[in-house]
Amino acid sequence: QKEVEQNSGPLSVPEGAIASLNCTYSDRVSQSFFWYRQYSGKSPELIMSIYSNGDKEDGRFTAQLNKASQYVSLLIRDSQPSDSATYLCAVKHYGQNFVFGPGTRLSVLP
Amino acid sequence: EAQVTQNPRYLITVTGKKLTVTCSQNMNHEYMSWYRQDPGLGLRQIYYSMNVEVTDKGDVPEGYKVSRKEKRNFPLILESPSPNQTSLYFCASSPSGINQETQYFGPGTRLLVL
Numbered sequence: 210q211k212e213v214e215q216n217s218g219p220l221s222v223p224e225g226a227i228a229s230l231n232c233t234y235s236d237r238v239s240q241s242f243f244w245y246r247q248y249s250g251k252s253p254e255l256i257m258s259i260y261s262n263g264d265k266e267d268g269r270f271t272a273q274l275n276k277a278s279q280y281v282s283l284l285i286r287d288s289q290p291s292d293s294a295t296y297l298c299a300v301k302h303y304g305q306n307f308v309f310g311p312g313t314r315l316s317v318l319p
Numbered sequence: 320e321a322q323v324t325q326n327p328r329y330l331i332t333v334t335g336k337k338l339t340v341t342c343s344q345n346m347n348h349e350y351m352s353w354y355r356q357d358p359g360l361g362l363r364q365i366y367y368s369m370n371v372e373v374t375d376k377g378d379v380p381e382g383y384k385v386s387r388k389e390k391r392n393f394p395l396i397l398e399s400p401s402p403n404q405t406s407l408y409f410c411a412s413s414p415s416g417i418n419q420e421t422q423y424f425g426p427g428t429r430l431l432v433l
Contacts, residue, residue: 211378217359241420252409252424253362297361301420305350305369305413306377309362 211236213300213310221316228285230313232298235279241301242274242281247312248294257283288317321346323425325410331431332400340395340428342410349415351393352377352422353385355406362409368393400432 212235222228230244241260245253259265259272259281271284281300285292298310323344332338344351352367354377364377368387382404384396393412397404407429411422 213361215361243420252427253422254424255421258420299362304375305352305367305419306375307352307364307422308378309354309364311359311361 211300211302211308213298213308215296215298215310215313217311218314219316220313221318222288223318224288224290226288226317228288228292228315228317230283230285230296230298230315232281232283232310233279234281234298234300234308236300236302236308237276237279239300239302242272243299243301243307244270244272244281244283245297245299245309246294247297253297285315288315290317290319293317321423323410323412323423325408325425325428327428328426329429331433333433334401335399338397338400338430340397340408340410340430342393342395342425343391344393344410344412344423345391346412346414346423347390348412348423349390350413350419351387352411353383353393353395354409354411355379355404356409356427357406365395400430402432404430405432406430 244257247253257272269286273282295312297312353365354362366385368374410425
């Protein structure tokens with residue numbers, strides 16, 4: 210069974226701090242991993258994708274992948290109140306089959 | 320403007336009354352998907368399509384039908400809606416090629432089945 214797990218939160222961090230979001234997945238053959246951001250009442254938008262073990266950086270965002278441990282994480286440096294949203298972890302299985310986690314709600318406090 | 324559109328955005332209906340939610344994209348994308356989003360469960364894929372006339376089941380296809388007769392359109396059909404299909408529905412599209420895993424989501428359709 211394909212499962213993607215996330216801590217639902219809310220995760221609260223002060224402005225300027227590092228926010229760390231975690232995700233675990235069950236299907237060992239998964240090769241593609243994604244982080245989406247969803248503001249309240251809006252649709253998800255892709256912020257990071259990662260395919261290889263290690264870190265991938267894009268601006269203030271760093272995605273980390275460890276296939277042996279089956280986890281993916283997202284670090285947000287210098288967190289801003291505008292980063293307050295729900296972050297969805299997604300895993301691609303085959304074709305265009307994507308499985309999403311339930312999301313972690315992040316609150317950045319001014 | 321490149322976008323995915325869904326109609327209607329809000330819908331209240333009764334059990335058993337057939338309905339269709341339309342989805343259209345103007346980006347010439349090959350791939351399209353339908354998801355439902357429920358509190359605590361996240362996004363769950365209902366169906367996806369990899370090309371015209373090519374559709375496949377996602378993880379929660381029961382009670383839904385889709386068709387892909389044109390590249391730009393991917394309607395979601397509920398033949399006999401039930402209250403457990405009350406949800407927020409998203410359509411998404413993605414291009415072929417190296418960016419095929421970048422999904423662009425529509426604004427969502429909130430459905431209430433009484």
